[in-house]
Amino acid sequence: MLKCPECAAVLDVEEDEVEEGEIMSCPECEVELEVVQVNPVHLNVISDELEAEEEEEAGEEEFEAEEEEEEEEEDEDEALR
Structure with a gap:
């Protein structure tokens, strides 16, 4: 029996x-969990900060392309003038 480390x-x-x-993902609090150890099973909450950083980097790449x-x-x- 596994329990969510965020909401139990x-x-x-x-x-x-x-x-x-x-x-x-936890069906109750919808947080994403990663299995970091299997014997015994240990779950870590995947940080929203990491996701935010990835989204920010993707946004910067789009901005640079624009x-x-x-x-x-x-x-x-200028060449047409």
């Missing part, structure tokens, strides 16, 4: 069915 809800997963590195497009368009406009 019982997870419908057998201890012998999980693998190290497996990601699952800036490059704008610069290319400006260069094309």
